[in-house]
Each structure stands twice: as C-alpha cells, then as structure tokens.
Amino acid sequence: MASIRELFLSNVAQVVDQPSGLEIERAEGVYLYGPDGKAYLDLISGISVSNVGHSHPHIVKAVQEQAAKHMHLQVYGEFAVTLQAKLAEKVLAKLPSNFGSVYFGNSGAEAIEGALKVAKKFTGRTGLVSCEHSYHGSTHGALSIQGSEEFKQGYYPLLPDTHLMRYNNFEDLEKIGPTTAAVVVEAVQAESGYFPANPIWLQTLRQRCTKMGALLILDEIQTGMGRTGTWFAFEQYDIVPDILCLAKGFGGGMPLGAFVAPKHIMDVIKANPILGHITTFGGHPVSCAASLAAFEVIESNPQWLEEMPKKSELILRKLDHPKIKAVTGKGLMFCAHLEDSADAGKVIAYLEEHGVISDYFLFAGNAVRISPPLPISLEELEQGLQTILDALDAQ
Ligand SMILES: Cc1ncc(COP(=O)(O)O)c(C=O)c1O
Known part of the structure; x- marks a missing residue:
C-alpha cells in the first residue's frame, strides 16, 4: 500500500520539485507532532498564520x-x-x-x-x-x-x-x-x-x-x-x-x-x-x-505583545554567528540572511531532522525564517535559535 507521503507526491499537485513532505498528525501550542510522536518546535507559524499557537482551545x-x-x-x-x-x-x-x-x-x-x-x-x-x-x-x-x-x-x-x-x-x-x-x-x-x-x-x-x-x-x-x-x-x-x-x-x-x-x-x-x-x-x-x-x-493575553521586545532582542542577540550576514525584521518576524559559506536548504533540513520547523523566503536567496507563534516562551525560542546555530556549525 502506498504511504501518505507517496500519495501526496503522486496525486496532490506539486509546486516545487522536492517538498519536505513532512507528515504531521496533530499540532498544539508551539509544537507540531509527527505520526511517530516526534515533536517539532514551530518557528514559522505556517507562514504567519498560527499567531496564537496551534489548536488553541x-x-x-x-x-x-x-x-x-x-x-x-x-x-x-x-x-x-x-x-x-x-x-x-x-x-x-x-x-x-x-x-x-x-x-x-x-x-x-x-x-x-x-x-x-x-x-x-x-x-x-x-x-x-x-x-x-x-x-x-x-x-x-x-x-x-x-x-x-x-x-x-x-x-x-x-x-x-x-x-x-x-x-x-x-x-x-x-x-x-x-x-x-x-x-x-x-x-x-x-x-x-x-x-x-x-x-x-x-x-x-x-x-x-x-x-x-x-x-x-x-x-x-x-x-x-x-x-x-x-x-x-x-x-x-x-x-x-x-x-x-x-x-x-x-x-x-x-x-x-x-x-x-x-x-x-x-x-x-x-x-x-x-x-x-x-x-x-x-x-x-x-x-x-x-x-x-x-x-x-x-x-486576553496582553503579555504576548508587551513581552515581544524581549523576544526580538533575544533573536537579534542570539543569532550572532560568522555564517550569518545580517538579521532583519521586527516584532516576531525575523530573517537570518546567511553568508555564501552557508546553505539555507541544508540548515532547514537539519532543523527539521532536529525537531525545529523553519522555511525559506520567496525573494531572499539564502535566508532562514523565524516567525514563531506569539506565545512561544523565551526558553523555547532560545532552544530553536540554538538549533539554527548548531545547524550552521554542522555545515
Ligand atoms: C504579504 C503577503 N500578501 C499576500 C499574500 C497572499 O496570501 P494568500 O496566500 O492567502 O493568498 C501573502 C502570502 O504569503 C503574503 O505574504
């Protein structure tokens, strides 16, 4: 019997040659969970959609x-x-x-x-x-x-x-x-x-x-x-x-x-x-x-907006790495523009393997997206950012 991934790739119209094809069974708060129970920290909110986190009750x-x-x-x-x-x-x-x-x-x-x-x-x-x-x-x-x-x-x-x-x-x-x-x-x-x-x-x-x-x-x-x-x-x-x-x-x-x-x-x-x-x-x-x-x-969660400057500051401070050329953005929407010595595709694949979801930009060549759900805690954010640094070190 064909797997879900195979059915997706063969029967659902594709817009790129090699999509991630990741399977997710459920999502809650700032995490997505695969069919095997593997947790993925969401650093992109389905491209700025899941602002309040997933499946908010x-x-x-x-x-x-x-x-x-x-x-x-x-x-x-x-x-x-x-x-x-x-x-x-x-x-x-x-x-x-x-x-x-x-x-x-x-x-x-x-x-x-x-x-x-x-x-x-x-x-x-x-x-x-x-x-x-x-x-x-x-x-x-x-x-x-x-x-x-x-x-x-x-x-x-x-x-x-x-x-x-x-x-x-x-x-x-x-x-x-x-x-x-x-x-x-x-x-x-x-x-x-x-x-x-x-x-x-x-x-x-x-x-x-x-x-x-x-x-x-x-x-x-x-x-x-x-x-x-x-x-x-x-x-x-x-x-x-x-x-x-x-x-x-x-x-x-x-x-x-x-x-x-x-x-x-x-x-x-x-x-x-x-x-x-x-x-x-x-x-x-x-x-x-x-x-x-x-x-x-x-x-009912005014602290999400009030505490956002702390999260912006953490992103700017933490993403200091020789392979990062610049970090641009505002609030909880940031882009790490990578040096030529790094490859955004490899970073994103490493992140997925290590339980963190990020993505590309349409027009920013070599860059990684950070726009997590607003309720992400400083600790969770720091962990996601550290995985980006690890991904860069691993290249
Ligand atoms: C800034 C901006 N405007 C418009 C759109 C189009 O929205 P939709 O994909 O819902 O048609 C997008 C989608 O990514 C976007 O980022």
Whole structure:
C-alpha cells in the first residue's frame, strides 16, 4: 500500500520539485507532532498564520460550536450572517474611525484583488504602483503587482499600467502620479526577507498618495494580528492607509481574508453595476468564528505583545554567528540572511531532522525564517535559535 507521503507526491499537485513532505498528525501550542510522536518546535507559524499557537482551545471550541450551528448558507452579502457582523464590529473597533466597512474573502490574494478593484473604481484610474521584491498573492491581479519579473514569466498578459518602485526609496515615490489608482505596500516587506519600512519613507509615501489622489493599500497579511507588537503594524508608523488587507493570522488558523475601507470607498462595489465583487465562500461562518476567537485570545493575553521586545532582542542577540550576514525584521518576524559559506536548504533540513520547523523566503536567496507563534516562551525560542546555530556549525 502506498504511504501518505507517496500519495501526496503522486496525486496532490506539486509546486516545487522536492517538498519536505513532512507528515504531521496533530499540532498544539508551539509544537507540531509527527505520526511517530516526534515533536517539532514551530518557528514559522505556517507562514504567519498560527499567531496564537496551534489548536488553541478557545478557537477549537468556537469552530466546533459554529460548525454545529450552521456552515455555509448563502453566497456573500445576502444573509445577515451573525459571525460576519460580530467580526466586522470587532475589526472596526481596532481601527481608526475612518474605516467603516469590512469585505470578507477567503485568502490574502483575494483581499488584494478586491482592494485593487475598489481602488480602480473609486478613483476612475488604472495605474497600480507596488514594490520590487514584494509578494501579494498568486492570482492574476496580485501577480501583476508582484515585485519579481521571474515569477511572472509564462503568465503574460497580466494587468496593464503596473509600476514597480524600490522599497524604502524616496526617489521612486515620484512614480506615484495623477493616473495612479493605488499604491500597494507592506509595513514590513515580507518575502524579500522581513525588511521593515523606514517610517519617514512610509509617511512620505502616505503624503504623496494623498497629494496625487491615489489610494494607499496596506498589505498587513503577514504583519497583522499582533505579529509586530501592535494589532497592526501601521500603528507604529503614524500613518493611516485607505484600504487595509488582512489574511493569514486573521483567520485564527482557518481560511479567511478581508479588506477594510472607509464606507464611501467600499460602497463603489454595490452600484453601477451591482455585485461589483462577489464570492460564494467569503466570510465563511466557521472561519469568522475562528477569527473572532483569535481576537479574543490575543486580547486576553496582553503579555504576548508587551513581552515581544524581549523576544526580538533575544533573536537579534542570539543569532550572532560568522555564517550569518545580517538579521532583519521586527516584532516576531525575523530573517537570518546567511553568508555564501552557508546553505539555507541544508540548515532547514537539519532543523527539521532536529525537531525545529523553519522555511525559506520567496525573494531572499539564502535566508532562514523565524516567525514563531506569539506565545512561544523565551526558553523555547532560545532552544530553536540554538538549533539554527548548531545547524550552521554542522555545515
Ligand atoms: C504579504 C503577503 N500578501 C499576500 C499574500 C497572499 O496570501 P494568500 O496566500 O492567502 O493568498 C501573502 C502570502 O504569503 C503574503 O505574504
């Protein structure tokens, strides 16, 4: 009989030649467990998803209760879905008062797609500006604004009138002009290797958008839900975006995305024509229940955010090794950029063998990811970091 790994490799569509193919039976807190009971310390939270840890009992209970009440009933936007209404109220309460409307989707890419459409319709313009080395999703619109030519090959034609600027580069802000509908940017650029925005640059970018009448779409798909030490990273930059995109940790482990905007901007999708953006599953009641529970878990554990600077400091202090060129990041999202003498692939394989989960970045060549669940203790974090150092020593 074929093993699960063999069935996975032969029947499930693959996106790389040699995936890890690791089998996990269950996960709890900051650990994943294989079928043989082997424990793996999670240093990446399923790429910034499992912010509150795995299988948190409050989220599991919320999911079970909602699944038992009802799952999908009707397509998005028709019925007054209890959990959507409660979650939208919760999200808006966390944001500045200009935000007034939440559109629920299923994923990060969908949040970006919806935000791009709303910006085009609201401004009556087509220009889209984004950053080199940015990743906003794999669908056609999100791919069109992706900051890497290599990944677009084979998929043209994509959206026209897209323009790339360099992240943290002041000169390139000139690319935002009178035909720009929207600028899509991250407060910490994720897939280039967790590079935080220069606050003055992000503030100047905000001013430039306002001056040119372009909407600022902030992709907080990885940075949201406390990952940088505040609910949303923009709170630390003294700016307010026009549209905020959320997903990953927002769903509390379930598939959920959202874009949030002022009501008068969001309302462009409900008239001329009606149904400007629709989805069957967006805002699924069970996903919304998990998300609401995730908000509650973070609210009832304020120490996770308060104590985060100690964890950031530990990462920066501990990752001092001749084979580490630089460590970049913020909060609990860090990237160890390796010297040429080290190989990220070998480090990640060593970590897995020694019971620690890490991963690559899309656009940071030789680098290792550290973005554990927020409840990780200092001792657990130190142990994970030590295993990274051991992996480097072993090369
Ligand atoms: C910053 C950022 N934006 C958007 C996305 C797309 O999200 P999804 O994979 O849910 O479509 C990702 C996914 O990795 C991301 O890291």
